[in-house]
Structure formats: structure tokens, C-alpha cells
Amino acid sequence: xxxxxxxxxxxxxxxxxxxxxxxxSACGSPRPASVYTADARTFxxxxxxxxxxxxxxxxxxxxLRAQKADPPAPAFTQFLITASAHHAEHAxxxxxxxxxxxxxxxxxxxxxxxxxxxxxxxxQTTAAALARLAGQLELQAARTHLAAxxxxxxxxxxxxxxxxxxxxxxxxxVVDCIMGGRPAPDDxxxxxxxxxxxxxxx
Amino acid sequence: xxxxxxxxxxPPKTAGSIETMMLQTAASLANAAAHFYAAAFALPFxxxxxxxxxxxxTTAAGHHRAHARSFNAAAARxxxxxxxxxxxxxxxxxxxxxxxMTSTAAVVSLALTLEDTAVQTFVKFAGLAGDAPTRHLFxxxxxxxxxxxxxxxxxxxxxxxxxxxLIGASSRPVDLPVFVGSVGLPAAIYPAADASAVNExxxx
Numbered sequence: 279x280x281x282x283x284x285x286x287x288x289x290x291x292x293x294x295x296x297x298x299x300x301x302x303s304a305c306g307s308p309r310p311a312s313v314y315t316a317d318a319r320t321f322x323x324x325x326x327x328x329x330x331x332x333x334x335x336x337x338x339x340x341x342l343r344a345q346k347a348d349p350p351a352p353a354f355t356q357f358l359i360t361a362s363a364h365h366a367e368h369a370x371x372x373x374x375x376x377x378x379x380x381x382x383x384x385x386x387x388x389x390x391x392x393x394x395x396x397x398x399x400x401x402q403t404t405a406a407a408l409a410r411l412a413g414q415l416e417l418q419a420a421r422t423h424l425a426a427x428x429x430x431x432x433x434x435x436x437x438x439x440x441x442x443x444x445x446x447x448x449x450x451x452v453v454d455c456i457m458g459g460r461p462a463p464d465d466x467x468x469x470x471x472x473x474x475x476x477x478x479x480x
Numbered sequence: 481x482x483x484x485x486x487x488x489x490x491p492p493k494t495a496g497s498i499e500t501m502m503l504q505t506a507a508s509l510a511n512a513a514a515h516f517y518a519a520a521f522a523l524p525f526x527x528x529x530x531x532x533x534x535x536x537x538t539t540a541a542g543h544h545r546a547h548a549r550s551f552n553a554a555a556a557r558x559x560x561x562x563x564x565x566x567x568x569x570x571x572x573x574x575x576x577x578x579x580x581m582t583s584t585a586a587v588v589s590l591a592l593t594l595e596d597t598a599v600q601t602f603v604k605f606a607g608l609a610g611d612a613p614t615r616h617l618f619x620x621x622x623x624x625x626x627x628x629x630x631x632x633x634x635x636x637x638x639x640x641x642x643x644x645x646l647i648g649a650s651s652r653p654v655d656l657p658v659f660v661g662s663v664g665l666p667a668a669i670y671p672a673a674d675a676s677a678v679n680e681x682x683x684x
Contacts, residue, residue, distance in 0.1 A: 356661025367668035420623050427606060428616040440606035440619060444599055444670045447623030448630035452664045455634045456656060458648070460539065462627035465546040466620040 314480060317432045318379045323478045324426055324439070325372035325384035327419050330395070331365040333387055334415065337399050338408045351405040353456050358412070361449045368445070371438050378434070388480040389473070406457065413453035420446035421472035428469075443467070499614050500560035501682045502605045506618065507551035508567035508681025509601055510544040513594045513625075515566050516574050517541035520587045529584050532648025533635060537591075540628050547621050554617055560683070567681040570594060585639045588632050595629040597676060598622075604675035622670070630664035637663040 314322040335358045341347045342355055373383040402408050420443045427439035451461035517537045520526055526534050552562040566574075570593075577590050602622035609615040637659055638647050646656060 351656070352658045353656040353660040356658045357665075358661075360662040360665050364665065364668040371669065424616070424619050424623070427619040428612050433607070436615065437607040440603045440622070441669045441672070443619060444603065444623045444626035445665075445668060448626045448665055451627035451630040452634065452661065455631055455648075455664065456660060461536075461631035461634075462540065462543065462624055465543050465624065466550075467623040468620070 309479075312478075312480060313381060314376075314478070317430050317435055318376060318381045319475045319478065320426045320430055321372050321375045321379070321435060322381070322384050322480055323473060323475050324423060324442075325369050325376065326387055326389050326478060326480070327422050327473060328365045328369035328372060329384060330387045330389055330392055331415060331419060332362050332369070333392075334395060334399055335362045335365070335412070337396060338412065341399070341402070341408065342405060347402055347405050347408055349405065351409070351456065354405055354409050354412075354453075357409075357449070357452055357456060361412075361416070364445055364449070368442050371442065375432070375435050375438060379432075384480060388478060390477045390479055409453050409457055413450050413457070416446050416450035416453065418471050418473060420444075420450065420467055421469055424467055425469055425472040497558060498678060499609055499611065500555050500558045501678050502608065502618075503551045503555035503558075503614065504560060504563040504683050505567065505676055505678060505681035506598075506602060506605060506621075507548045507555070507563040508565060509570065509594075509598045509676060510548035510551060510621075511564065512566035512570040512574065513591075513598060514541045514544035514548065515571075516590065516594060517544070519574075519578075520581065520591070523581060523587070525582075525584060526587060530635075530644050530647045533584055533588070535648070536628075536631060536635070537587075540591075540595075543624055543628070547624075550617060550621070554614060563681060563683050565681075567676065569676070569680055570597065584644075585636065588636045588639065592629060592632045592636065595625050595632060597674065598625045599629060599670060600672045601675040603670050604672035605678070607672070608678070626670065633664040633666070634660055 312319065339355065339358050342350065342358075369384075376383055399408065399411065402411065423439045423443035423446065427436060427443060430436050430439060447467060454461040518541055521534060521537045521541070526537065548563075552564075556562060565571075573593065574590065577586075580586055581590070599622050602618040602625065606615050606618035606622065609618060635647050638644065641657065643657065
């Protein structure tokens, strides 16, 4: 039986593979109260995740075009272009929910681990390494939206999470196809690895 | 959230509740896919053809059996009977199409129909489910079936381009054609317009 408590517990233990949160108190002073509370905080996190993917994929495309990551992999380049467009659409969906809740849109990437993730991308020297990272990020996004689906109370928000999570999973599957891996290795999408709302810096 | 659409506490799941009907229909769709994949795996051209296709059918059939077990277990917790039969609508689709299953491409095409229907249905049911555990179950299955569909779309495109040798065998991503990066990703938001009706696969 999956309960709200078990979902929160599973989500709280997430995130071993990617550079994630640095903690709310890491900057040494209390952060002002967020305008994003309850379901709106989940929408804001989801929008930030989508913006992060668009930003990271832009950096990956720049690295590939500058031939900083070899050898060229045209299918992966095409994946980055297609998936980036999807993530931009997803961000619009989440931001429309924020507008409906009379909250400001998320236009940047206010996530605790974003700078470290950008450094990680910059340090990759092969297209294969970038693709592996993209696959991890897509699964992380899918799991974050699954956590949202399970915890939200807002009906349009639930529908958005239900329609977007499978797309992120398809992105991960396509990366696996490109890399020659198994495109659907697990019976169920798990919550482990989902981003937590505590990692939202807004 | 208070823009007029927040949920109230759902009624308990019972044998005749909408949650139980959705779970039984979901199990019937999972059964339809599992039954088709098992039958397709026995076709000679599948067993001796592209190894990745046969491996996919075996893996995906296992996923669908696991999904059906979970749907039925959740239905049982609400007093509902287990659905062990295939969805009647798609059982007929498979039966009608079976004589035309003479190539890997035909198998992949029918598999795509079953996977897409399953995902659309689970996306819709996740939005309808009144309790978080049922919603979570639909939400954790839909992405897996969506991954199946993405992989099948890639296989289908490679078959159409005569690139059978590249199916599932890419240890060199550089060799893959450009379309592999997008053909498995036809939409930004998964639709639900072609979802099965809530009572389509209930135990009768």
C-alpha cells in the first residue's frame, strides 16, 4: 500500500546520482518565506525542472556543435533539439498553473544543484557521457512529476503531471535506444531520484 | 490551491466504485498486451529475426504481467474481483489482426496500438482516481508503457528504413540515423482522447 507518508519518505531519500540540493540553510542566513506554498510549490518545482532541462540541453548542444564532445552523434543531437522543445512546452503548462494560482511564473532555474550540474556538463568530453547524463535527468524529471501526481490536490495539476511524466520517460527511452541500452528496464517508475520541493530556491 | 478545482476527500474504494472499475479495465489492457506479446514471441519469424525485438517482447510482456498483478491487487483491496481476461475490445483487435501477423513490422505496429491505448488510458485514469495510491499506481505504470511505445516507434522507423541491423544493437551511437532522435517522441504532452472507457474491461 502506498501512502502519502511513504511517498514523502521515498522522495526525501532521493537523488544519489546527480548533484542536487545543498540544503536550505547552506547560505548561512534564513531564506525569506516563499510565495510558493502547497500545490503552487510543486508547480514551481516542476517548472524549474523543465527550465533546467532546456538550459542543460542548450549547453550540451553548444558543446556538440563546438566539437568539445566527440564523436558526433547526430541522433543524440536531434534528441536534444526535440526534447528541448517538449520541455519548453512543459514549462508553459506548469507556469499556466502558477498563473491560475495567482503566483509568479518560474522563468529561470532556481534549483539548488543547478550550478554543479552545469559544471558536470562542462566537464564531459564525449557525446556518450552527455547522453548518459541526459537519460538520468529525464528519469529524474519523470520521477519528480510522479511525486507531484501523487501529492497534488489540484485537478488541472494532476492532469498535467499525468500527461507530462510519460513524455519524460519516453525521452529517457530514446536516449537508451541511442546508447544501445534497454529502453524500459523496470516494471514501474520509482520515486527514488525525484527532486524535492526543498531544493527549490524560490 | 484554491482556483476552484481542489479535490475533497474521496469516497472509499468499493467493489462497484469507479476506482475498482478503472483498475479492472487497466488489468484487462495489461492482459491484452501480455497475451499478444506471448503469442507473438512464438511466431517463427520473431524467434529467429531481430534479437532485440524478441527480447523486447519478452521484457515488455513481463512488465504487463506485473502491471496486471498490481492492478488486480489494488482492486482486491477495494473488494473487486481480479480481471484475468484481456480487454474485450482489444482482444478482438488482436484476433482480427492475427492473420496479418506475418512480419516483424506487423507485430510492432499492433504492439504500438496496444501500448498507446494503455498509456492514454492510464493517463486518463490517473486524473480520475480519487485516492492517492490508485493515482500513483496509474502514474507509475503509464511511463513504463510510454517507454515501450518510444522503443517500438524507433524499431518501426528502423524497419521502414531497412536498418534492421541497427535495432537495439547500437554500441556506436554515431552510426544511428538522425531520425532515431525524434521519431519516438511524437508529442510534448501525452494525449488521453483515445483512452478506454472506465468500464470497458470490468469483470462481468
